[in-house]
Amino acid sequence: MRFCSYCYAESDELSKCGKCKKRLYCSRECQAKDWKSGKVGGAHKLYCGISGEINIDYEIRNTGRSDVGDGIFALRDFGKNEVIIVERPIITVAQRALNPLIPDVPESAKHMVDALMPKNGTFKEKIDRNGISCTDECVVDGLTGLFLTLSKANHCCLGNSDHQYFDHRRVKILVSSKPIAKGEEITFSYVSSLKWNERKLKLAGYPYLFQCKCVACTSQSVEEKLAKVWKLDDEILRLGGQGKVEMALRKEELLLNLYEELGLSMWLYQKTYYDLFQVCITKQKFLSQGRRYIGMAHQALVAFSKGRSAPRSSPI
């Protein structure tokens, strides 16, 4: 399937970005809009030559499993923390307004929306099943977005990539969280690793309706490590709330080592550093340490968007 990276129109006559020679456009107008960053742009100027492109670095194809359908597969090796996909949502809708709102899908993209699961489903079902959050997790009434490529990614509890939405650029960025070999499926977890105890129930229920058979769901030792991640994350905030700041800080290294060992998402570093900032600012003695953590939370987010490793603090 060949389509314009900006308006998603299918065509056999697409021209390439002159710089990266990878991204395809149906017109100069689409190319110019895609170059920009912000409300209408696709931010390509920031990711030209850095991000992977469809049908060159990765492809959408059938997984060969009738219960799973299509998936995204690597067409080359990716190192850890490489930017794989940078994509604008084709539409975003407020989660609370999903029903009975029918958003306006551009004519040129309708064929791709039709291909999303469930194949003969209503538009709301397609959004429910394929929509990806475009807001911070803590925003209750956030936005959900439909992405023509990213929405084809399947779930794995220990996926090899993760994504973040950058509101000021209006793009979602998918980054590898582990090395990915050519031919391997590119997956991410639909459920946060910090909601480990609820994940199976969540995936089996609407809208996903499937049971995951990944290594984390079939190996007890991996499951136990993930349960530990959840416990440590919880303990850091609880100890902080009880004024036991030193004890909370001592949990940090254990938690970050597990993130590393399990190849968990980079955004978890940002969350942990932000939590540690909150813990530290409860005591005068730890204020400057708190400042360091807030800086590291910011650095972790920037590192994610640039395909770099998250910062690690030296143990206390």
Ligand SMILES: C[S@@+](CC[C@H](N)C(=O)[O-])C[C@H]1O[C@@H](n2cnc3c(N)ncnc32)[C@H](O)[C@@H]1O
């Ligand atoms: C966002 S779509 C992913 C793309 C989809 N496979 C397709 O063909 O369009 C989500 C749906 O894919 C299927 N799926 C995703 N990950 C799966 C997994 N690990 N095991 C089984 N089915 C999965 C489920 O039907 C799920 O509701």
